[in-house]
Amino acid sequence: MVRKEIKEQRVKGYFIQAAKEILKGEGLVCVSTRNVADRAGYSYATLYNYFKDIKDLVFECAKEFIDEVRDFVKNETVGLTAGIERIQVKLKAYLNYFIQYPGIFELFFLERVSSMGNNQKTVELIYTFLDKLCADDWNYCIEHGIVRADQLEFVSDHIRFISAGLLLFYINRRHPQEYGEFISLAQARIKEILDRYTISREDNPR
Amino acid sequence: MVRKEIKEQRVKGYFIQAAKEILKGEGLVCVSTRNVADRAGYSYATLYNYFKDIKDLVFECAKEFIDEVRDFVKNETVGLTAGIERIQVKLKAYLNYFIQYPGIFELFFLERVSSMGNNQKTVELIYTFLDKLCADDWNYCIEHGIVRADQLEFVSDHIRFISAGLLLFYINRRHPQEYGEFISLAQARIKEILDRYTISREDNPR
DNA sequence: TTAAATATATTAACATTGGTAATAATATGA
DNA sequence: TCATATTATTACCAATGTTAATATATTTAA
Known part of the structure; x- marks a missing residue:
């Protein structure tokens, strides 16, 4: 029925x-x-x-929050075209979402893996989420010779680690204390990584 | 009495x-x-x-573990002289300690700040710990023109964030799955950062 | 040395969790 | 309408943190 x-x-x-x-x-x-x-x-x-239990419910929530983050980021990037600049905007939105809802950061990254039982697929979804969010932009960068294909994994992983580290210390340890300081610190850091691994337009042979 | x-x-x-x-x-x-x-x-x-309560006890433990990590790292670096190479060895030992005792990583970095009550000093101690651990080496590097003094904060923060991010995903999310993969990934990443922010001996004017 | 005072440890209790089993209420279909 | 299946609730259990009352050592003073 x-x-x-x-x-x-x-x-x-x-x-x-x-x-x-x-x-x-x-x-x-x-x-x-x-x-x-x-x-x-x-x-x-x-x-x-x-x-099944309370964790089962919580992971149903996690699934829905993944969509919510995606929508939130999409909403912050309307009208922008693919590329490095959009990656920066997306990352800022991504960080801002978790700062607005620290409980969801907690759920996505801090919750013990043991308590996730058979929700390994959701865990994987969260882990790969940031890459998927920026996939279009990375593809664009590679196609236009802005990022070397053999360096893509390294740089995207690097950004994942830095983002998690930044959020962990800001949300969970109040470092830095002020939001303004956090966001400018984070952006400077992300910009630095992107600069390091991209070939600027002037240098770009094409 | x-x-x-x-x-x-x-x-x-x-x-x-x-x-x-x-x-x-x-x-x-x-x-x-x-x-x-x-x-x-x-x-x-x-x-x-x-x-006072169970959290009070747990934070007494944290204080003792800080000393334990310090000793552990010291033990892994006997005979080495200050410098970039020793920073790498220290970081490897630091990461290894938390992998050996994930519960202590959890306590140091994942435990909610709310549950720490008035132990803000301990939180601060944990936060600044990695910098203190490598202070001698950073000083050496600056004195010998290996690292620019105005870039020290940026690079040491960067390493802190990357270390936390790496440990978070490995310990809490099983990424990567194998220890060997983790440690080589971590070392490559740390080496990259150190290379980026140091002036190699050949280039060194002194 | 022994009785009073103090310090320390334990038992009993309460509230809050997650979770289960038995039972009550409700909806469905003949 | 009445038997059946579905869904919701109450009543419980065990584990947790925590407190208050009580018991047990230990120290102090007569």
Whole structure:
């Protein structure tokens, strides 16, 4: 019966919505069965009719947040054409999203892998997400001789590590203390990496 | 009375020792009042006569682990003289320590800042630790014109961010999957950064 | 040395978690 | 309408952090 599945998806959605709201507002630590169920308008035990356990629910949220980050970044880059400059804008938006919702940074990068059970696919999705986000731009850069194809992996990995490191210290350790300082620091650092691994237009033979 | 304080320190030490063992072996998640007290040979409530709460105990451990990492790194660099090569060796040892004891990485970098209460000094100690570890070497490099003084902060920060990012993805996300791959990746990346910000001996005017 | 005072440790209890099983309520189909 | 299947809830359990009351050592003073 299809009607049954529609209903099931609907109720699942209520729980996911509630958990997402808590994650965004109060962070992972506040996502408890009681808390989520209260907000969804159900008893906490009902949650177990729709999710294996609380981690299962949290990872359903993660999946949806991936789309949300993508949309957020897309929204910040409307009208821009592919290339190094757009990578910088995308990265800024990417960092800003996690600063706005530290709970989601926590969920994406800090949550213990042990607690993810069989959600390895979601973990992989998160890991490769930044690369996919900038894939068009990297392709453009390679096609136009702005980045050497054999250096692509190194530079994109480098940016991934730096971004995670920056966010980790800013969100989790308050270094630097001010947002303005963080963002200018981050941008300078990203610019430096991109400069290092790109061939400027003047030098570009084509 | 001094005797009283000696005894107090002694019992405190038993709890800290027990907690450290659990942290090293099973990680932060297993450090519970009951678990620690059992291992220390006391009731769980006794713990509260010596520590404000469980986080207080955990941060006492953190302080001791800082010394432990320092010793570990020192031990791996006996006989080496100050300079870029020693920084590389120190960084390798630093990374290896956290890979050997992921629970301590978790404690140092992943534990929520909110749960640290008034231990801001310890947080600061952890944050500046890597710089202090390499301070002699950086000084040597500046004095010998190997590193430009005005670039020191940038490069040492860069290394901090990259190290944290590398460890985060390896320990918490299993990327890359193999230790061998991780260490060669990490070393290549650190070497690249150091090369970029150092003036090679041949180029060195002195 | 022994009784009072102090310090230390333990038990009992509470609240909050995640999670399960039995039960109640509701919807579905003949 | 009534039996059946589905869905939600209550009542529980075990583990956690934490506190208060109580028991047990230890020290101090007579």
